[in-house]
Amino acid sequence: MTLSIQSIGRRFGDTVALAQVSLEVKPGEFVALLGPSGSGKTTLLRILAGLDYPDVGTVSLDGDDFLATDARKRRVGLVFQHYALFRHMTVAENIAFGLRVRPWRLRPKRAQIASRVSELLLRVRLDGFGNRYPAQLSGGQRQRVALARALAVEPQLLLLDEPFGALDAQVRTGLRRWLRELQEELGLSTVLVTHDQEEALELADRVAVMNNGVIEQVGTPEEVYFEPATPFVCEFIGRVNRVAMRRGTGGLSAAGWVPRDEPWHGHYPHATAYIRPEHLEIGAQDAPWQGVVRHVYLAGSIAHLDLDVSGVGTLEADVASEDLARRNLAVGAQVSVSPARSVLFAGENARWSWQAGAGP
Amino acid sequence: MTTRASVVRVLMILTSVAVLTVFLLLPLAVVFSEAFKQGLHAFTRVFHQAEARSAIWLTLLVAVIAVPVNMVFGVTAAWLMARFEFRGKALLGAFIDLPFSVSPVISGMAFVLLFGAQGWFGPWLIERNLGVIFAVPGLVLATVFITLPFIARELIPLMQAQGSEEEEAARVLGAGSWQMFFRVTLPNIRWALLYGVLLCNARAMGEFGAVSVVSGHIRNLTTTMPLEVEMRYNEYDYVGAFAVASLLALLAVLTLAFKALMEWRYRHELAAGGIHR
Amino acid sequence: MKRRVLPGFGLSLGYVMAWLGLIVLLPLAALVFKSSALAPSGWWALLSSPRTLAALRLSFGGAMLAAAVNVLAGLLVAWVLVRHRFPGRRLFDALVDLPFALPTAVAGIALTAIYAPEGWLGRYLVPMGIKVAYAPLGVVVAMVFVGFPFVVRTLQPVLESMEREVEEAAASLGATRWQVFFRVVLPLLLPTLLTGFGLALARAVGEYGSVIFIAGNIPRLSEITPLLIVEKLEEFNYAGAAALGVAMLVLSLLLLLLVSLVQRASRRWELPR
Numbered sequence: 001m002t003l004s005i006q007s008i009g010r011r012f013g014d015t016v017a018l019a020q021v022s023l024e025v026k027p028g029e030f031v032a033l034l035g036p037s038g039s040g041k042t043t044l045l046r047i048l049a050g051l052d053y054p055d056v057g058t059v060s061l062d063g064d065d066f067l068a069t070d071a072r073k074r075r076v077g078l079v080f081q082h083y084a085l086f087r088h089m090t091v092a093e094n095i096a097f098g099l100r101v102r103p104w105r106l107r108p109k110r111a112q113i114a115s116r117v118s119e120l121l122l123r124v125r126l127d128g129f130g131n132r133y134p135a136q137l138s139g140g141q142r143q144r145v146a147l148a149r150a151l152a153v154e155p156q157l158l159l160l161d162e163p164f165g166a167l168d169a170q171v172r173t174g175l176r177r178w179l180r181e182l183q184e185e186l187g188l189s190t191v192l193v194t195h196d197q198e199e200a201l202e203l204a205d206r207v208a209v210m211n212n213g214v215i216e217q218v219g220t221p222e223e224v225y226f227e228p229a230t231p232f233v234c235e236f237i238g239r240v241n242r243v244a245m246r247r248g249t250g251g252l253s254a255a256g257w258v259p260r261d262e263p264w265h266g267h268y269p270h271a272t273a274y275i276r277p278e279h280l281e282i283g284a285q286d287a288p289w290q291g292v293v294r295h296v297y298l299a300g301s302i303a304h305l306d307l308d309v310s311g312v313g314t315l316e317a318d319v320a321s322e323d324l325a326r327r328n329l330a331v332g333a334q335v336s337v338s339p340a341r342s343v344l345f346a347g348e349n350a351r352w353s354w355q356a357g358a359g360p
Numbered sequence: 361m362t363t364r365a366s367v368v369r370v371l372m373i374l375t376s377v378a379v380l381t382v383f384l385l386l387p388l389a390v391v392f393s394e395a396f397k398q399g400l401h402a403f404t405r406v407f408h409q410a411e412a413r414s415a416i417w418l419t420l421l422v423a424v425i426a427v428p429v430n431m432v433f434g435v436t437a438a439w440l441m442a443r444f445e446f447r448g449k450a451l452l453g454a455f456i457d458l459p460f461s462v463s464p465v466i467s468g469m470a471f472v473l474l475f476g477a478q479g480w481f482g483p484w485l486i487e488r489n490l491g492v493i494f495a496v497p498g499l500v501l502a503t504v505f506i507t508l509p510f511i512a513r514e515l516i517p518l519m520q521a522q523g524s525e526e527e528e529a530a531r532v533l534g535a536g537s538w539q540m541f542f543r544v545t546l547p548n549i550r551w552a553l554l555y556g557v558l559l560c561n562a563r564a565m566g567e568f569g570a571v572s573v574v575s576g577h578i579r580n581l582t583t584t585m586p587l588e589v590e591m592r593y594n595e596y597d598y599v600g601a602f603a604v605a606s607l608l609a610l611l612a613v614l615t616l617a618f619k620a621l622m623e624w625r626y627r628h629e630l631a632a633g634g635i636h637r
Numbered sequence: 638m639k640r641r642v643l644p645g646f647g648l649s650l651g652y653v654m655a656w657l658g659l660i661v662l663l664p665l666a667a668l669v670f671k672s673s674a675l676a677p678s679g680w681w682a683l684l685s686s687p688r689t690l691a692a693l694r695l696s697f698g699g700a701m702l703a704a705a706v707n708v709l710a711g712l713l714v715a716w717v718l719v720r721h722r723f724p725g726r727r728l729f730d731a732l733v734d735l736p737f738a739l740p741t742a743v744a745g746i747a748l749t750a751i752y753a754p755e756g757w758l759g760r761y762l763v764p765m766g767i768k769v770a771y772a773p774l775g776v777v778v779a780m781v782f783v784g785f786p787f788v789v790r791t792l793q794p795v796l797e798s799m800e801r802e803v804e805e806a807a808a809s810l811g812a813t814r815w816q817v818f819f820r821v822v823l824p825l826l827l828p829t830l831l832t833g834f835g836l837a838l839a840r841a842v843g844e845y846g847s848v849i850f851i852a853g854n855i856p857r858l859s860e861i862t863p864l865l866i867v868e869k870l871e872e873f874n875y876a877g878a879a880a881l882g883v884a885m886l887v888l889s890l891l892l893l894l895l896v897s898l899v900q901r902a903s904r905r906w907e908l909p910r
Contacts, residue, residue, distance in 0.1 A: 051528050051642045071531045071642055078532045084525035088547040098533035101543070153533055365814070369721060376717040377729065379710050382758075383782060384735045387747035390757060394750055433656055440649040444641065455657050460836075461893060462665075463843025465863035466882040469870060470664030473671045478875055480667055505660055527643055537644035559737060566740025568846035573867060586742040586846065593746050593850065602750075605743040612738035620731035 001027050001062050001156050001189060003048070008057030010043055010213075017043040018054065019213045025157075028187040030180070032200035035210030036236065041193045044210075045159055048191060049078045061156065074157075077150030077188075081162040083142050085134040091145050092117050092130035098153035120148040123182070140171040147179075151186075158183070158190040164199060176203060197237045201225065209233050227353060231345050234274040241280070241315045245271040245344065255311030257288035257339060259354045264346065271346035273354075277304065279341040280317040283327060287338035291315070293331050296324065305329065309337055391609045394602035406603040414580045415588035415604065421496070422571075422584060423564040426503040430560050434511025435553065439545070441512070442519035443527075453516075459508045464569025467505050471498055471574050494576030499584065502570040507560045514556030515549055522548055551622055562615045566608055668886075671879035683880055688856050689865065695773060696862040697888065700841035703780030707837040708830050710781075711788025718789070719796040733789050736782055741846025748779055749850045771853030776861060779847040784837030791833040792826065799825060828904035835896040842889045 003025040010018040018040045025031050033041040046052040048059065050071030059066040066074065086094050095117045099108055108116065121127045124144040134142055143163060150158065163179070164172040180203050183190050194200050200207045201221040208218045209232070217229035228234040235242075245252040247269045251262050254273065281287070282305070291309035303324055305317045317337065319329065329335070344352040396403055406412050437456055441449065459467065473479050475492035485492060492498045526548065530540040546553075568586040575582040577591060585604055592601035675683070683689055717723075718730050736744065752759045752769035759770060769775045803825070807817045845863040852859040862885050869878035 049528075049532055051532070071528075072534045072536065074532070075534075076532060078529070080525050080529060082525065084529040086526055086529075086544055086547075097530065097535070097543070101530070101533065101535040101539045149529075149533070368814075372713065372717050373721055373723050376710075376714045377723075377725075379714060380729050380732055383710075383785060384732050386751060386757065387744060387782070388735065388739070390747045390750045391743060394747075433653070436649045437653045439645060440653050443643050444646050444650075446646075446650070452653070452657070455661060456653075458661055458665075461839040461843070461889060463845065463863050463882075463885065463889075465845050465866050466668070466843065466886060467664070469866060469878055469882055470668040472870065473667040473875065473879060474664050476875075478873075480670075501660070505664065508660060524643060531642060540644070562738040562740075566738075566743070568740060568742040569843075569863065572845075573870065586740045589740075589742045589746065590850075601746055605740075605746060608740045608743050612735065612740070612743075615738045616731050616734055619734065620727065 003066070003157060003189060003191075004058075004060050005044075005048075006058045006060075008044070008047065008054040008059065010040075010047065010052070010054045016213045018047075021057070021210075021213070021215055023208055023215060023218065025189050025191060027189055030183055030190045030192070030203060030205045032192045032194060032204035032207045033210055034194055034197060034200040034207050034237075036195055038212075039210040040213040041195075041210045042161060045078075045161055045191060045193045048157070049076050049159055050074050051078075075153060075155050077147075077153065077155030077158045079143075079146045079150050079158075079160045079163050081165055083134075083146040085142055085145060085149070087134050090131050090133055091126065091137070092121070094134070094145055095120055095149045095152050097149065116152060120152055123151075124148045139167050140175060143167065143175065155188070158188045160190065160192040162194055163192070164194075164196070172199075179203070201237070209236060211236070228274070228343055229351065230349075231272065231274065234343060239277055239316060241275045241277065243273040243275060243312055243315075243339075243342075245273055245346075247271075252344070255289060255309070259339075259342065259344070261354075263352055264350060268346035268350065271344050271350075271352075273339070273342045273344045275315075275339050275342045277316045277318040279339060280307075280315060281338045281340050282317055282319060282329070282335050284336060284338045287336035289337040291335055291337050293329055293333045293335060296329065296331060298324075303329075307335065307337060388609060388613070391602055391605050394598060395606035397602075398599050402599050403603050403606075406600045409600075411579050411583070412588060412600070412604060415583050415585045416607070418496070418499070418583065419565050419585040422499050422503050423561055425500050426507060426564045427557060427561050429504055430507050430511055431553070431557055433508065434515060434556060434560075435549075437512040438515035438519050438549075441516050443524050456512055457509050459505055464506055464567065465573055468502050468570035468573025471501050471505070471570075475501075493574050494578065494582060496582065498574035499571055499582060502574045503564050503567050506567050506570050507563050510560040510563060511553065511556035514552050514559070518549060518552045555619060555622060558615050558618055562612060565611060668879050668882055671875055672883040674876040675880045679876070680880060683877055684884060688860070689862075689881065691857040692860050692862045692865045693885070693888070695776060695859065696842055696885070697892070699773065699776045699780055699861075700838050700844075703777050703784055703841045704834045704838040706777075706781050707784045707788045708834050711785070711792060711833060711837075712826070712830065715789045715792035715796055719793055733786050736785050741783065741844065742850075744782055745779065745847040745850035748775070748782060748847065752778065752851060770851050771855070771859065773852075773859050775851035775853070776848050776859055779851050780841035780844055783844050783847055784841045787836040787840065788830065788833030791829050791836065795826065795829045828900055828907075831896060831900035831903055835893055835900065838896065839889065839893055842885070842892075 005021060005023045008018050008021045009016075021040070021044060023031070033044060035041045043052060047054055048066075050069065053067065086097065089097070096113050099113045099116065102108075117130065118127065121130055124147055126141060126144055126148070129137070129141065134145065137145065147163075164175060167175065176199060192200070192203060201224070204221065206218060207221055207224045209216045209224060211232045217224055217233050219227070219229075224233060225237055228237065234240050243254045245254045247253075247266070250258050251266070252259065252268075252271050259273070289309045289312060291307040293305055294308050294314070295306040297304040297306075298321060301321055302318050303321045305319060307315045307317055309315050315337065319327075323329065338356070340356045342354050344354060346352075441453060441456075472493050474481060475485060475498060476482050477486065477493075479493070492501070526544050527540055530544045535543065566586055568590070571584055572587060572590070575584070575587055577583060577587060579591070583591065585608055589601050589605045589608070592598075592604065714733065718726060718733075749756070749770055751757045752762070752775060754760065754763045754770070756770065762769060767774070769778055803821060804817050807821045812820065843863060845861075848861055849864055852861060852864075854860050854864055862881065866878045866881050866885075869875075869881065
């Protein structure tokens with residue numbers, strides 16, 4: 001089932017929550033809406049669930065107008081950020097709710113509902129918890145009840161609103177993998193809203209990065225990470241160094257670094273280069289920059305270095321932890337630094353993806 | 361230091377216990393003590409009199425009409441105020457609260473000016489031989505006015521704190537409007553609703569000022585229990601006055617006991633809701 | 638037309654507005670309309686008469702005094718109920734709501750039985766020269782009774798949610814117990830105290846049932862405004878009664894507005910900038 005969102009706009013008073021948003025979700029695909037709070041991602045999700053309506057634009061599911069369908073008839077499975085479990089019902093009653101409120105004709109028999117509930121309890125690994133109340137469960141357990149409740153109605157589309165937001169880091173990682181496996185097993189088209197880039201990159205087939213009510217980029221996790229389309233995507237996903245570039249006689253440069261094969265033909269007087277920490281090479285031959293190690297932060301298998309690079313400023317570089325000792329990378333060490341890969345932006349929206357060694 | 365602190369603490373506890381005893385417990389004790397001053401027989405004799413019985417019936421009748429009316433209003437108003445944003449909402453909230461800040465006497469008078477002989481609808485009513493003022497409908501109207509905000513005020517903060525997510529979840533899962541209301545909304549507010557109904561009922565049965573103005577004090581016809589208390593008191597029938605008063609005081613004590621009992625559950629549910637968020 | 642997800646907006650808005658219009662606004666409109674039947678000279682004669690002035694002074698002055706007493710007593714009681722554990726605490730906690738549940742007429746005769754010259758406490762107080770029943774003081778006592786729960790009940794949740802760390806921080810910075818109370822605790826509680834003051838005030842100003850028995854209702858001494866209204870109604874002076882009612886409503890709404898403005902100023906630290 002293909003979900004197609006076209007040119008949706010939504011305002012709340014003077015604030016624009018969504019502007020001209022278009023997105024397509026293919027059958028069985030897992031799409032993450034990633035963005036900071038206030039970027040419009042939750043509004044978009046609520047529109048898909050039928051809990052809010054756009055001022056303009058259309059949403060269709062396999063060609064049918066989705067907006068014309070009432071929330072209660074859409075058959076979407078929605079998992080709320082705070083789960084919204086019915087606190088006065090047991091876990092089993094919560095899961096059965098969507099089946100029990102069906103019109104009499106369509107309602108499954110009592111025994112069918114019971115077996116569906118126990119099947120789902122098993123699936124979310126909560127067998128034996130059917131008679132508990134939500135207040136008697138841990139956060140991760142409640143999360144899974146919310147998921148089972150959403151799945152009970154056999155939805156055509158699964159919507160997840162920050163489903164791991166309220167959980168501890170450890171529980172979160174475990175649940176994430178489990179959710180991805182479950183989604184693949186069910187082959188269910190899924191839209192996830194999150195502000196956690198790690199979560200989006202790890203879970204989704206495609207990531208839509210949102211900012212100020214617009215989608216800045218849609219792509220696979222690899223595309224979004226390695227080929228960010230806008231400065232916002234560069235800064236929001238992963239860590240990144242910003243280097244100001246100025247045009248001289250030899251082209252755009254920063255303290256002696258002159259990326260080759262500039263496509264702009266001398267057009268822009270200034271540009272900004274975004275370089276990820278792992279794309280700064282330390283100790284390379286004929287490096288353009290010289291720097292001093294200011295701090296070393298060991299973070300497990302890799303280490304983050306703060307470098308004072310003369311003419312550029314403070315840059316962050318990542319190296320493998322075992323290289324620290326091997327290459328004498330201690331505080332105060334003099335090192336040579338050279339960018340290996342960068343994305344440069346200039347003017348309104350000129351973009352240039354540069355890689356060392358690509359040119360002559 | 362520690363001894364001084366504990367002396368201060370004991371003093372504070374003793375002072376507040378004294379304040380509560382003199383100001384609240386003593387009046388309650390006086391009612392029962394005066395009612396039984398001349399023995400159990402004098403007490404029970406009061407309730408063999410037709411005036412006392414009709415006052416009790418009338419009080420029950422007024423409450424039986426006014427409380428459900430306000431229950432429907434309170435739940436609807438709370439749904440409106442806690443679940444929707446609209447222009448003029450603050451003003452509407454102020455109007456719901458208005459009966460709290462109008463003197464009961466003034467409220468009663470307003471109905472007299474509306475339905476009394478010289479009132480807006482007075483002549484129309486007289487022509488058709490319909491009595492509102494100095495009759496039961498007037499008592500009911502005045503009581504409904506006075507107790508209007510009770511249930512809504514109890515429900516609005518609770519429903520606002522609970523948020524609408526559970527109801528939205530019910531909608532997304534396919535529930536119809538009434539299914540959502542009876543299966544999700546109502547169970548979530550039931551204890552607060554019951555508490556609001558109890559308070560509303562206590563006030564409805566005990567209302568004096570407004571009812572006194574519209575009643576006309578016609579024995580056996582428009583005299584509710586609080587008015588019966590007043591009339592007997594003014595006729596120096598102290599035992600009778602306190603006997604009827606003791607029934608009302610008993611109602612108050614039961615209401616409080618029920619409330620205290622419920623607060624166990626109610627707090628527990630609110631606490632569960634707290635973890636829930 | 639914006640679609641709403643939760644059902645019943647139109648229906649509940651229509652019903653609530655219609656019902657409020659019928660039950661609340663229409664009667665009050667009749668009141669205001671009736672008061673306009675009084676000519677300006679009639680208004681002046683009414684409001685400048687010594688009896689009216691004395692009644693208004695007693696109603697409003699007494700209510701302010703009673704609300705102030707409620708703030709002091711309520712602060713103490715709420716503090717003790719929230720912060721300390723002692724035998725009978727739950728009982729006393731439940732008892733606080735008594736004035737909400739006890740009919741005012743019952744409270745009125747009970748208070749009279751206590752403070753009358755031959756009453757339970759009156760027999761000791763009167764020889765000491767303290768005359769409560771059938772005097773202005775009795776009016777205040779009744780008003781304190783009916784307003785008692787408001788301050789305690791508004792204060793309790795605030796006290797419960799107040800972080801003890803704030804007080805501990807103040808103490809660790811060298812503040813004495815009194816300094817902690819007056820410089821840290823009291824300013825934090827002030828908005829709530831003012832809310833409770835306003836509620837108790839509104840209730841006391843209009844109070845009728847519990848006051849008229851204990852007051853003795855001596856004109857120009859212990860006669861409250863609502864009673865004056867009732868007397869005018871019994872004389873069939875409807876315009877005068879309505880005018881006095883409107884005057885009282887306007888005065889009390891102005892007073893409550895003033896309280897809420899002060900309350901707003903006192904919690905400027907929690908308002909968004």
